[in-house]
Amino acid sequence: MHKLLARHAEEIFWMSRQVERMNNIARILDVQESFGHQKDGTHNWLSVLKIYADDERFLAQDLKPTAENVLYFYILDGDNPTSIYANLKMARQNARALRPQISTEMWFHLNTFYNSMRGMKRRDISEERLNLVCARIKEACQTFSGITAETLYKDDSWYFSKIGMNLERADQTSRLLDAKYEALQMGDADMGSASDMSQWNALLRSAAGFHAYRRVHSKGFSAESAAGFLLFDERFPRSVSASISEACLALKDLHESFGSDQKRTALDAMKAFQSHVRQSAIKDVIASGMHDYLDDLQKHLIDITSLLEEEFFAP
Amino acid sequence: MNSTLLSGLLKDYDPGGYYCELLGGLEGGKNQEQLRALAPVIEKINALTVGDLRKRTAAVTRELYNLGITFTVYSQRDQIDRVLPFDALPRVITQKQWAHIERGSIQRVTAINLFLDDIYHDAKILKDKVVPKDLVLTNKNYSPQMEGLTLPHKSYASICGVDLVRGADGEFLVLEDNARTPSGVSYVVENRHLTLRTFPDLARATSIRTVSDYGQRLVESLRQLAMNPSLENPQVVLLSPGTFNSAYFEHVFLAREMGVPLVEGRDLLVDNDRVYMKTILGLEPVDIIYRRIDDQFIDPEAFNPKSLLGVPGLMRAYRAGNVTLTNAIGTGIADDKAIYAYMPRIIRYYLGEDAILPNVETHICREPEGLAYTLQNLENLVVKPVGESGGYGVVIGPRSSKKVLADLRRKLKAAPDNFISQPMISLSVAPTLCSRGVEPRHVDLRPFVVSGRSTWVLPGGLTRVALKKGSLIVNSSQGGGSKDTWVLA
Structure with missing residues (x-):
């Protein structure tokens, strides 16, 4: 081959x-x-x-x-x-x-x-x-x-399909959260109102996570738990964290199955990013500003794409 | 004609005096023999109804469209994908007819390769005055870059298409050779698959020779052409101009069937006269390039400097003997319409045999007697410009207006070297589904001949059909369609 x-x-x-x-x-x-x-x-x-x-x-x-x-x-x-x-x-x-x-x-x-x-x-x-x-x-x-x-x-191209899909998914979920989070927070002050309920619904359903969220949090909604779920729940396939993990795993496998002794700059960056996401706690993220955190996350994803470009697409 | 053959679907079918690919000629022994061999197929065809044929053909067209087996036509705002029309009624060739075609095609391509090897080395055939020297050396398709370059197994036109037609007596004649980058073989294989899927009842219990192994046989022949014969596993690639090329589907098809990378010029580079492809793990050497890009565009350093499709330095690597290009550069001289006229003599010169498949009678307008004859009989002749392909610029005398003929007469007198003329051949017909039912339409046949260590012919070939009533032009660029071509086993 x-x-x-x-x-x-x-x-x-x-x-x-x-x-x-x-x-x-x-x-x-x-x-x-x-x-x-x-x-x-x-x-x-x-x-x-x-x-x-x-x-x-x-x-x-x-x-x-x-x-x-x-x-x-x-x-x-x-x-x-x-x-x-x-x-x-x-x-x-x-x-x-x-x-x-x-x-x-x-x-x-x-x-x-x-x-x-x-x-x-x-x-x-x-x-x-x-x-x-x-x-x-x-x-x-x-x-x-x-x-x-x-x-x-499942040759080398399969891994690039996997990496692309998951990086995009992480980006999409973070964008969704970024756009809706403000409205969600305001909803907290207004707990139980019709508009508040539908905002929560909208966010989780956009990510196909409503029922999964309900299984983890059987009562009520909060900005913290919903955002935490979308960002960090490793078992939810569309969470930022799960998507990064999948992408990371695919890139690692690619190197192991098809790699040579070339540099692994993209993989190193992806691993570092994965541990950064894994070590984040939702409370800290909220305290230091959700928008800034998501912005930083999206920038990381762009950087990783550039590294893939340099390492694989334009050798 | 046996009346039981004209029941059912073919009840009202009338070949109108032309040789019919299914029913044979109207009289004579050849006819009986063909009818005997094809009777079972004719019977199955007659069992179909026009409505059923139409319905199933529509399903095929839909499938071709969704599979993207299409030509792209560009308009200002958008692009339109068109399917090459598929006619479901197969063209059938008997064992005996095929044996003749096969022998004749191998003979012709063998001679073409010997001719190319000769003119790019010692040019004996020119010294012996069998072919006029200036006709070759001043021809725009002659490539001085090829002089002295020796190719494995003298395989120049490694993939060659020989276009055959049949006149009123049913004899196969060579209309032209395609020694550059002949296309259409993907339709040969895909049409067969379509027939087997959509018309299993037609093919049932008929022994048809397979065409499915073309890719595997082709890549095997290509591997035999590595410049370094000791390479155990030479890397073959197919070089395509890219997704916007109208034959892109065929390039995909061939790359997949051969299991080799489909590359574009931008995927290759030349370093130190060696060709490499850019992979995710860096540069990988390339040994054999089946290129589907014309000579003029293949290397901006050697040919058209504006070409973005080619690979700078490719000719240097080729000349240095570090890569195989198939077809070779400079094969266009062999299929030029001016050289075509000399093919029977070329065959005799190299092989000491008469041509098994004769040429259509050809008048060379650069010769005074050829020009005189052509001018005298213009309204009865087909006049073709040399150095063109795809049916462009062809003038059919009996079907042209006085004004067109007067124009042509002027052009002939001004530049006779640019033309040849041939009598009008009443091309054979085959029953074809048309808007008013099954009617005769003119067809030709392009067998594909491959030369590696030895030369072989795919048992089948592309049958092109002129779908417009009375039209003789079968080219896909000018409203032609295609048929599945069965060679009986």
Whole structure:
């Protein structure tokens, strides 16, 4: 078996990230629609734009953050690089370049998914159809992960797919928490109100963690326990900590199975980051400022990506 | 014609005087022999209905689309992916016909390789005046960079496509050679898989020779071409222009079937006249490159300096004998339409045999008598520019307006060297699903011939079909489709 082309490593890393990203955007839009009601019964779609720091760019287009506009922006707008469609197009392009590396089933699925989204119009993603649309997108992304798990040969490229997916997941969960945490904290003062309950719901459901959280914390909600759960619960697959651990393990395995005596700068950085996350305590994080902590976390993830780039993608 | 053969699906089918690939000619012994061999297949075809055929064909098209087995057509705003039309009614070749095609193709490609080796070394054939010297040396497809470079097993056109047509009498004639980067073999294999999946009833109980092992046989032949024959496991790669190339699907297909990396120019580099590919663990040496990039774009240092597809320094490594390129550089001279006319003489010169597969009668306009004949008979001839491929620039006399012919006449007089002419061949037809039912459409055949240590032919080949009624142009770039090609075992 030949060694993995650097370009293919980079393409599979990003393809996995793009699919994971689509999955998260669909979750966030869906949850916002179902649970994001404010006290006056309206939706605050601006908050979604803030998760991805897209608010300035969106408002610069002279658009009002109405449901219709925000949904179009995130689902179908090919000119918006953070939209589901744009990510799908990039993922499909990467998959096309990866055809010799990935299974035919993986390609077939992404290509069919892309063909189906290509035909969608503004009217197909109206608020009343949103739940169905998001469910289909989530399902298509999860199916892709399933097909990948079932069919991708576990050579060196498999590890890059794993690393990409988990780094993206850690990033998405931290962004979600960053955007919602402020609202959550305010909810604490207002315990038990309808708006407060739905904010908690929204956050945990966005990360598919509502029921898991309930099993660990059977009574009530608190900012501390919910944030702690999303950040540090090693048993919750979408927590920051669990995602970092998975990525770290994959990179370590890659070195052990396929590595040579080259430097392991990315792995060293990832390990250091993993212990930093593991040693953090939620109380300290809250005391010293959640936003700063998450900001720092996202910067670490970007640094790790650059190290992977230097070490593997551009040798 | 045996009337029981024209029941069911083929009830109203009429080949219209052309040789039919399924039913043979209208009379004579050859016909009886073909009908006997194909009767079981004809019977199964007749059991189909047009509605069923249409439904299953639509399913195939959908599958091809979702598999991304498509051509990309670019518009201003978006890109459109189109499927190469697949016609489900197979083209069937008998054992005996195939044996003839196989022998003839091997003979022709053997001669082509000997010719290339000769003109890039001692040029005996030019000294012996069998082929005019200037026709070769001043041809834009002649590559001075190849002079004196010796290749393993004299394999230049290692993968060669020989385009065959059949005239009214059913004899196979060579229309042209494809000695540069012939494409279409992926359709040969994929079409077979589609037939077996979608029309199992057609293929049942018929003994068809397999085409599925092409990739494995090809990579084995390529490995025999390493410049250093003592290498135990030479690294083969397939070099593609990338995902935007219209044949990208075929590049993926071949790389997967061969189990070799599919690389682009940017994945390779040349250091100290040695070729390497960039992997996650650094640089890995490359020994054999099956390149699907044209000569002009393969190395910006040696050829087109603006090419971003190629690898700077590749020709240096090639000249230094450190890497194999297949097909070799400079093979375009052998399939040039001007050289084509000399192929029967080239075969006789190197092999001492007559061509098993004859050329279509060809008039060389650079020769005074050829030009005179062409000008006198313009309205009855097919005129082809030399140095072009893909059916571009071809003028079919009987189907052209007076104005087109007058234009052509001027061009011929101004630059006769640029043209050859041939009589119009009434290409054979095959029953094909069309909008009004099953009708005859013209077809050709491209067998794929591979030369490693020895030369072999894939038992099958690409049957291209001109889907437009009456059209003789089968090229996929100009509205052609394809058929599964069965060689009976």
